[in-house]
Amino acid sequence: MAEFADDSSLLAILLDVSPSAVVHLASTPGLSLQTLLEQLLIFVNAFSLLNDGNRLAVFTAGPSGCQLAYCSSSCLPPAAAAEAAAERGTAPSAEVLKGLWQAIAGTAAAEKAGGGTFAGTSCQFSSALSRMLCFINSLQCRAAAAAAGAELSGGAGPSGGASAAVRKQQPMRLLCLTAAPDVPSQYIAVMNSIFSAQRSGVLIDACQLGVGDSSFLQQAAHLTGGIYLKPDKPQALLQYLNSVFSLDASTRQYLRLPGNTRVDFRASCFCHKRQIDLGFVCSACLSIFCEQLPACLTCGTDFQGGQGKK
Amino acid sequence: MADGSSGLVAFITSGITPLQLERLFVQPYAVVAILRSLPPLARHILLRFSCTGGTVSTATVSTWGGSDGQGKLAAALEELEALRLLMQAACKGQAVYTIHASFQAQLRHAMCSGLLVGHAATLPPRAAVPDAAILAAYARQQWEALLLYLVGGEGTTPVAPPELQAASIDIRGLLVAAGLMAKDERTQRQMSAGITQRGFQFLLADLYSQLWGVVRQYLSGLEAQASDGAGGGDLAVAINFLLCLGLQEGCNVMCHGQLGNAEKAIAAHMCQLGLLLPVAGGGELWLHPTRLAAVLAGGGRGGEAVAAQEDGYVIVESNFRVYAYTTSAVQVAVLRVFVRCDVLLPNLFVGTITRDSATSALGLGITSEQMVAFLRQHAHPRAAARVPTVPSVVADQIRLWQQELTRLQMHSAMLYDKFESQELYIGAVEHARQLGALLFRCDKRMQLAVPAALHGAMRTHLQERKRALGL
Numbered sequence: 001m002a003e004f005a006d007d008s009s010l011l012a013i014l015l016d017v018s019p020s021a022v023v024h025l026a027s028t029p030g031l032s033l034q035t036l037l038e039q040l041l042i043f044v045n046a047f048s049l050l051n052d053g054n055r056l057a058v059f060t061a062g063p064s065g066c067q068l069a070y071c072s073s074s075c076l077p078p079a080a081a082a083e084a085a086a087e088r089g090t091a092p093s094a095e096v097l098k099g100l101w102q103a104i105a106g107t108a109a110a111e112k113a114g115g116g117t118f119a120g121t122s123c124q125f126s127s128a129l130s131r132m133l134c135f136i137n138s139l140q141c142r143a144a145a146a147a148a149g150a151e152l153s154g155g156a157g158p159s160g161g162a163s164a165a166v167r168k169q170q171p172m173r174l175l176c177l178t179a180a181p182d183v184p185s186q187y188i189a190v191m192n193s194i195f196s197a198q199r200s201g202v203l204i205d206a207c208q209l210g211v212g213d214s215s216f217l218q219q220a221a222h223l224t225g226g227i228y229l230k231p232d233k234p235q236a237l238l239q240y241l242n243s244v245f246s247l248d249a250s251t252r253q254y255l256r257l258p259g260n261t262r263v264d265f266r267a268s269c270f271c272h273k274r275q276i277d278l279g280f281v282c283s284a285c286l287s288i289f290c291e292q293l294p295a296c297l298t299c300g301t302d303f304q305g306g307q308g309k310k
Numbered sequence: 311m312a313d314g315s316s317g318l319v320a321f322i323t324s325g326i327t328p329l330q331l332e333r334l335f336v337q338p339y340a341v342v343a344i345l346r347s348l349p350p351l352a353r354h355i356l357l358r359f360s361c362t363g364g365t366v367s368t369a370t371v372s373t374w375g376g377s378d379g380q381g382k383l384a385a386a387l388e389e390l391e392a393l394r395l396l397m398q399a400a401c402k403g404q405a406v407y408t409i410h411a412s413f414q415a416q417l418r419h420a421m422c423s424g425l426l427v428g429h430a431a432t433l434p435p436r437a438a439v440p441d442a443a444i445l446a447a448y449a450r451q452q453w454e455a456l457l458l459y460l461v462g463g464e465g466t467t468p469v470a471p472p473e474l475q476a477a478s479i480d481i482r483g484l485l486v487a488a489g490l491m492a493k494d495e496r497t498q499r500q501m502s503a504g505i506t507q508r509g510f511q512f513l514l515a516d517l518y519s520q521l522w523g524v525v526r527q528y529l530s531g532l533e534a535q536a537s538d539g540a541g542g543g544d545l546a547v548a549i550n551f552l553l554c555l556g557l558q559e560g561c562n563v564m565c566h567g568q569l570g571n572a573e574k575a576i577a578a579h580m581c582q583l584g585l586l587l588p589v590a591g592g593g594e595l596w597l598h599p600t601r602l603a604a605v606l607a608g609g610g611r612g613g614e615a616v617a618a619q620e621d622g623y624v625i626v627e628s629n630f631r632v633y634a635y636t637t638s639a640v641q642v643a644v645l646r647v648f649v650r651c652d653v654l655l656p657n658l659f660v661g662t663i664t665r666d667s668a669t670s671a672l673g674l675g676i677t678s679e680q681m682v683a684f685l686r687q688h689a690h691p692r693a694a695a696r697v698p699t700v701p702s703v704v705a706d707q708i709r710l711w712q713q714e715l716t717r718l719q720m721h722s723a724m725l726y727d728k729f730e731s732q733e734l735y736i737g738a739v740e741h742a743r744q745l746g747a748l749l750f751r752c753d754k755r756m757q758l759a760v761p762a763a764l765h766g767a768m769r770t771h772l773q774e775r776k777r778a779l780g781l
Contacts, residue, residue: 007350046360046421049342050353052557052608243358251350254379 008053009171009248010139012132014178015040015069017060017104018123019111021179024210030235031209037100039238040177044096047246048072053170057135058096060103061128064110068135069099075139123180125216126189133197136172140200143169171249173203173226176217179210184275187216187268194220205245209234215264215275222263225249229258271297317522318347318553323392325526330545331394332412337550339557341416343607344393351379352386356395359409360417368398368405439563440589440598449600452584454640456524460485460509461643471581471588479528479579485509488527507675513644514676514684521606524583525552532576551576555585555599556607566595625693626663626685628701634659635690647671648681663704668711678712722762723749726772729756730781734772741771 017033025033048054057071174197197204197220205226206217213230221228231240244257268275269290280289287298295302322331322344334340345353358374359366375383387407390396397408455468459481469478485491490509512523529552533545551573566588569577577597580586585603589596623641625633632649635658636642642659645651648671649661661667671681682705689699698705729735735756742748742760745767750759760768 042421045423046357049345049417049420050357052346052604239361242361243354246357247354248350251354254351254376254382255354255374256376256379 007248007250008051008055009173010055010057010075010136011047012057012059012136012172012174013040013044014059014061014066014128014132014174014176015100016123016125016176016178016180017062017100017107018180019063019107020181021123021210022104024179028209028234031237033104035235036177036209036237037097039241041096042238043241043246046242050246055170057132058099059128059132059135060100060107061123061125062103062107062110063123064107065124066128066131067099067103067106069103070096071135077142123178124186125176125178125180125183126186126193129174129176129190129193129197129220132174133193133200133202136202137200140169169201171203172201173205173249175245176204176206176220178206178208178214178217181210181212182214182216184268185273187273187275188270190216191219194223198224203249205229207231207237207240207245209237213264215266218263219265227252227257227259228263317518318343319389319393321522321526321529325530326545328394333544333546334549335410335413336416337546338416338420339554339607340546340550341413342420342557343553344395344413345417346608348389349386351382352390355383355386355390356409356417359396359407360414360421362409364411364414365399365401365406365408368407371407439591440587445587445598445600448587449584449602452582453602454638456481456583457513457520457640458643460490460505461513461640468582468584478582479531481582484524484527484531487531488523490523510647510671510674510676511680513647514680516683516687517602517605518608521602525606528579528583547572548576552580552585552603553607555580556603556605563599564597566597622688622690622694624685624688625690626700626704628703630663630704630707632659632661632663632685633690634661634688641688644684647674648676663708665711668708669715672712672715678708681708723759724762724765724768725750725757725759726768727755727757730776731779732756734775734779734781737775738768738772742768 022033025031025036044056044058047056055072055074057075058069060067060069194204194216202224203226204217204220204224206214206221206228208214208217208228208230218228220226227244229240229244231237247255247257266275266277267279267288269279270287271289271291271293274290276288276290280292281287282289282296282299282301282303284301285296285299287296289297292303294304322334326334334344345356348356355371355374371387372380372383387396391398395410395413397410399406399408401408452468459468468481482491486493488508490506490512492504492506512520515523529545529548532548536545564577566574566577577586580603581588581597583602585600585606586597587600589598623635624645625635627633632645634641634645637657642651642654645659645661648663648667650664650667651659651661653660668678668681672678682700685704686699693699726738729738735758739748739751739758742758742764745760745764747760747764747768748758749761751757
């Protein structure tokens, strides 16, 4: 039955709805927020068609923070899921659309209230990433607790249990659809999120619709084994989504997919959050600085005597 | 019967005619269920095709495969062609793959509109929404009654709930027609039937295969009715209805009064099999699909996962002891097929896999792989956490017992004797040895044997030699 190994997965989609992303999308020929949403919804439907075990969560990220727009009923706690099942009765895509429009309207309202201070700003990518990882982690904890509980209440078998942890986890993926440029000041937080994703076995896929490549997303995909893609034809987004990002991790090994050809590994310095090619690294805590300092700003190690390693 | 040879894909490749297949590809739920019952790679190929103009050149498709995926890609394409979902054709001088037009249209429609929301136009009142535990218990009760009848040959078959007021299906007839039971020749009693070899294999199969085994027979029964002109609907519509039951998550409750006549009959039969649970509420009868319906449409993988999560009860120890925490008569009966029962407690079956018990099961046509797969699929959660789930010493020994039965191999051979001269005999032996075909020789009696396949070569050699020696 190796052929029929369960290929269901949990997919969390991050949609960038920050003003700068929306402005950029509007200026891209053949693509606007409207068409992006349409294509995204078809992808959402296609993803849930592929496997009945597939679970989905959609988040939006704006300058004011990250919001959960939609998640499958199997992602909710049992009580809330029952309630949702009773009230629901529309397609998942409709729910996604409702959530997305709410988030976008919320962002626009916040922008207006803030007197246009958000204009041109990017999304809080680092907070969105950590929010999604927390969401995935909470799902895992709940699944583990449920498995342990089932074993206890089963009662028939011998008691005690470490088996719940051993049970195979559903593979998890993040898909980031962003159009805003990187914000170097978020470098440390983003890298920390990427490392925790790497550690918990979450794949990060990225589809960059904005101008230029995103160093953050390239590194995220590279480190977690995901795919980074900058579509040549953003107006054909659906085709990219369906043929590349709908693939689960195990099927990817059989198909030829766009690879991470060149990854921009440049770091941001810890002192001014500038992206640098060459810098100074603290020999004790590996903090990165763009200029030679008398002492490390992070751990306080004394560099006097020119001991900062170049 | 166990591994993928049963199920939706097997049914549409071997069970129905091309014309019916054409009709089936127009049915939205059937299309989704077919998609889900394919291997992952085949599903993704269809997804890539779904948004094209319908044709993609063969050269392009072959570039999809990665360096170690060419074999898999070819296999997936072959399977899709066998299902008539993809066709090879020539277009403008180059070879192309074409996706089945109506299948593509249905797939696109499902993707664009979100198919998995059905006729939930009217929701049942709160009182008519049963607890998940009740649903599960009903499904188990009906299905186990069927299996128990299969094992016991007598006893009661599962009955349809009386409130549906519909003719129930003849379970015994169904099982006999499916070749799972046969009329007992010795007793000559009308109502008595015994389980067959296929029946035993059926018992050990996973739930998905079992369900499809029964549903397949049920559908061919419907088809026979339709061709007799005795009512019965279109087969494709019936299949679509069955798959529709399992495909809609959460909001798939049906109001019995709103169904058509043909659907009402099928729904009543599915209640009898445990796929639907009828609940009265608000002056109407509501039909709630159970776990079995989801397994039927789930394409095999989801079904197995469900079975593993809910029903794990078997622990196999490396000393061939089997402990099964179960109160179900069916599960005990299935285990007794290949495990010697030592102790039977109210909630525990203790047995041993012995040479006798295993060989008797092998004699019933069950393979060692099926036995090991059964033990693995129904492993207790604590046993399932071990690697391997079934101790390798036990699995290997069962395999060895199977090989023991086939230690002797029969091949037809040809024996030559009564040679006219010693010289002719020696020459024949030499020739046979050169052919690598000498199975046996006896110089004293001047006899030799070669495989029957090489008789022609030996005969021409002997004739030539005889002519040369002037015999």
